[in-house]
Ligand SMILES: Cc1cc2nc3c(=O)[nH]c(=O)nc-3n(C[C@H](O)[C@H](O)[C@H](O)COP(=O)(O)OP(=O)(O)OC[C@H]3O[C@@H](n4cnc5c(N)ncnc54)[C@H](O)[C@@H]3O)c2cc1C
């Protein structure tokens with residue numbers, strides 16, 4: 001079976017699917033394939049946001065440390081984007097993201113994508129709009145989680 | 152309707168299963184040998200000297216020799232029910248109400264989504280769909296619980312998940328590190344349903360707030376309100392459409408529900424005081 005190229009993989013994802021081919025090619029130039037083994041951290045709270053990730057296979061958990069206890073609040077898996085704090089520099093990650101099933105992901109150089117967003121505002125508008133959609137989705141989910149509706 | 156409709160049959164507890172910290176299952180021996188019901192219907196369970204509550208039937212409609220209820224201990228009567236043990240007796244009136252749209256779902260994609268204790272009223276329809284798998288197109292089951300410890304029927308969930316002809320996704324609102332499954336709200340699972348929205352029936356059961364958000368997410372996928380079914384709960388007394396205790400707008404939940412198409416109730420859904 002032929003392995004898919006990064007532009008092909010990006011076109012399949014909702015986040016990038018509406019981008020014109022030129023932009024897909026460009027953003028693919030900021031990306032590379034990355035692997036994380038189970039137990040490793042994709043990112044650690046306090047570290048600078050140098051990369052963000054699109055998960056192809058595997059799963060991670062977003063953890064918050066409370067009173068010496070790690071609490072899992074979200075578990076991104078295939079098709080999910082991990083990390084958006086990079087959009088507003090200088091930024092550091094807020095949470096630990098730990099791998100629970102080996103991950104294969106596309107890793108994006110945050111500075112490379114951000115520079116392109118600033119130089120090409122149409123591209124930037126598209127990316128920021130998609131990020132905003134993701135943030136709204138997460139905010140809604142977090143609000144529902146806070147309601148503790150099954151209590 | 153004769154006076155008999157209000158007189159409960161006496162049934163014996165055959166088995167009691169502690170499901171989670173506050174939820175248990177009672178398996179009853181039908182007094183007549185069998186108890187026939189449709190998925191989504193409920194019974195009035197009467198603890199002698201304490202009171203009566205509506206509880207959905209959560210067993211297998213294809214196995215009428217045992218009558219199953221899964222109950223969460225939340226107050227006076229459900230607490231008294233939790234004290235029953237093998238050999239004790241309970242009063243049973245029913246089955247009552249309009250259940251899940253099993254016939255209407257035939258030949259269609261089916262989404263079965265339950266939250267918390269809502270898996271109990273939905274389990275008979277899940278079992279029916281899986282036992283008659285060829286009658287349905289794509290089958291998607293979503294279950295959301297508060298924590299891994301609060302999940303109902305974990306063994307059965309594992310069995311369902313091992314099937315290749317149904318997509319089963321489970322999520323919990325929060326967990327510690329020992330849980331290796333999904334964490335996040337049930338609504339986030341919906342986008343992965345991949346059903347044909349114009350040929351889908353969704354059956355949703357859980358707290359009203361959960362059903363409210365599920366409807367929003369299903370509508371976003373393109374599933375029309377006529378094809379989204381929810382099970383409503385209100386306090387009940389007679390359960391046979393006489394007393395008006397369970398009135399919900401122009402309907403009595405005991406008689407016209409508890410299962411409604413969302414389109415039937417959209418205008419009153421989550422309206423305060425209704
Ligand atoms: C059609 C129908 C089907 C139902 N199916 C099931 C079922 O399969 N399993 C099940 O466990 N329950 C089910 N219920 C809910 C069940 O009937 C109530 O939990 C029960 O009536 C509570 O009575 P109680 O005397 O134990 O509590 P009460 O003493 O009347 O109430 C004690 C406290 O519990 C709260 N309370 C009451 N009802 C609920 C509720 N539903 N959820 C959370 N808190 C509540 C009250 O507000 C009060 O604060 C169903 C209800 C309906 C209408």
Ligand code: FES
Pocket residue numbers: 386387388389390391392393394395396397398403404405406
């Ligand atoms: S409970 Fe009496 S009318 Fe429904």
